[in-house]
Amino acid sequence: MATYRAVVVSKEGKGPASRSIVKYSDPSELPFHDDSADVLVQVSHSALNYKDGLVLTGAPGVAKKFPIVPGIDFAGKVLQSRSAQFSAGQSVVLTGHYAGQWMDGGYCDVVWAKSSWLVALPEFLTEREAMIIGTAGFTAMQCVMHLEKYGGLARGEKGPVLVTGAAGGVGSVAVAILSHLGYQVHASTGRVEEQEAYLKKLGAKKVIGRLAKSKPLNKEVYVGVVACVGGHGLATALASVQYGCAVASCGLAADSKLPATVMPFILRGVKLLGIDSVQAPMEERKAVWEALRTSLPAAVLNDLATVYSLDDLVGNLGERIIKGQTRGRGIVDMALGRADQVSVEEKKKVDQLEDKLNAYKMSAPAVLTSVGVSAKDSSPMPHVKVNISSMLLVSNL
Numbered sequence: 033m034a035t036y037r038a039v040v041v042s043k044e045g046k047g048p049a050s051r052s053i054v055k056y057s058d059p060s061e062l063p064f065h066d067d068s069a070d071v072l073v074q075v076s077h078s079a080l081n082y083k084d085g086l087v088l089t090g091a092p093g094v095a096k097k098f099p100i101v102p103g104i105d106f107a108g109k110v111l112q113s114r115s116a117q118f119s120a121g122q123s124v125v126l127t128g129h130y131a132g133q134w135m136d137g138g139y140c141d142v143v144w145a146k147s148s149w150l151v152a153l154p155e156f157l158t159e160r161e162a163m164i165i166g167t168a169g170f171t172a173m174q175c176v177m178h179l180e181k182y183g184g185l186a187r188g189e190k191g192p193v194l195v196t197g198a199a200g201g202v203g204s205v206a207v208a209i210l211s212h213l214g215y216q217v218h219a220s221t222g223r224v225e226e227q228e229a230y231l232k233k234l235g236a237k238k239v240i241g242r243l244a245k246s247k248p249l250n251k252e253v254y255v256g257v258v259a260c261v262g263g264h265g266l267a268t269a270l271a272s273v274q275y276g277c278a279v280a281s282c283g284l285a286a287d288s289k290l291p292a293t294v295m296p297f298i299l300r301g302v303k304l305l306g307i308d309s310v311q312a313p314m315e316e317r318k319a320v321w322e323a324l325r326t327s328l329p330a331a332v333l334n335d336l337a338t339v340y341s342l343d344d345l346v347g348n349l350g351e352r353i354i355k356g357q358t359r360g361r362g363i364v365d366m367a368l369g370r371a372d373q374v375s376v377e378e379k380k381k382v383d384q385l386e387d388k389l390n391a392y393k394m395s396a397p398a399v400l401t402s403v404g405v406s407a408k409d410s411s412p413m414p415h416v417k418v419n420i421s422s423m424l425l426v427s428n429l
């Protein structure tokens with residue numbers, strides 16, 4: 033009988049949270065099985081988001097109930113489906129509903145999910161790439177789309193677009209997307225020295241520190257803002273955008289308060305756009321994933337990602353993301369650390385090779401030949417002791 037692994041966070045009343053890895057042989061043994069969850073998914077990758085940090089550390093308000101398996105987003109393959117929408121073997125993605133909050137999330141090998149929360153994996157992404165994007169990347173794309181649709185931001189604009197909390201997950205992807213779309217990105221981070229090279233590699237033209245408290249109206253600088261932080265950072269952003277431009281507010285890192293005045297709204301026609309990925313309607317979800325196809329080059333994805341295992345999650349990753357000590361997108365690879373799997377370093381090498389092939393596949397008109405390759409005979413990486421069951425060889429004619 034198969035043995036699966038899950039990270040479970042437990043908490044008694046207001047006591048401290050404890051994290052452990054539990055083994056199970058049937059997903060109904062997980063804490064939050066819900067009858068309306070009609071698709072059984074073999075999770076290949078999940079991710080680390082700010083909200084996951086709150087659940088991992090047992091913060092009130094995000095998880096409805098403990099014990100719970102955290103992981104607000106995941107990608108994997110359908111094992112069984114009671115929904116006509118999905119069938120076994122199909123790759124699916126779940127971002128930003130209530131997995132990992134109301135019911136069990138992605139920090140496990142196999143979980144029941146609601147079909148109404150799943151989307152088919154966009155065909156231009158691997159499951160791993162979909163999780164590098166994840167809820168944070170989805171939200172970053174939403175911010176940019178809202179700025180363009182409702183905030184007057186237009187391609188070809190020469191003025192700077194600001195991203196706050198730039199070295200975090202949403203911030204990093206926003207920097208990468210905006211830069212790729214041709215905007216002049218100013219990245220605001222509390223870690224200028226540490227993260228300047230990273231943010232410039234993602235395309236930022238200028239890296240600045242966190243925004244200080246300001247007057248109600250500042251110099252008009254920015255033609256748009258992706259605001260991952262609240263508090264004074266958001267108030268100062270509002271005070272610093274150009275006439276008629278907008279701030280997309282998606283995050284509360286730093287503070288959920290907004291200590292601002294109405295001056296930017298009534299004297300400059302500034303717009304404050306609220307961004308919510310959790311309840312985004314399905315039509316918008318599909319449009320966001322579609323926009324990501326052309327807005328975020330596959331080659332950038334690896335620069336955004338740090339790979340973790342389930343074992344890492346029971347360490348102090350939750351505390352670290354809440355303190356703003358992680359960078360870009362943390363993804364969780366279920367294969368890492370499993371007894372029957374390869375070592376972390378070996379798996380990363382295989383992933384990198386697959387990413388390169390995928391990026392090449394996306395960028396070149398090519399003939400695709402599916403070839404089974406086994407490490408025993410013709411592995412392209414003989415030092416990697418893993419069976420690569422199926423690999424795409426790409427050849428240009």
Ligand SMILES: NC(=O)c1ccc[n+]([C@@H]2O[C@H](COP(=O)([O-])OP(=O)(O)OC[C@H]3O[C@@H](n4cnc5c(N)ncnc54)[C@H](OP(=O)(O)O)[C@@H]3O)[C@@H](O)[C@H]2O)c1
Nearest residue numbers: 082197198199200201202221222283284285286308309356
């Ligand atoms: N609206 C939605 O649907 C939605 C979806 C996803 C996320 N979010 C929210 O968006 C925010 C970012 O999420 P994430 O997953 O990207 O988290 P993350 O990776 O932890 O990034 C947050 C970033 O905010 C900055 N930060 C942290 N503490 C700060 C402080 N005290 N003062 C100022 N800046 C601080 C840090 O960036 P620097 O080191 O660069 O300063 C940190 O990396 C969170 O508040 C999250 O809840 C909302």
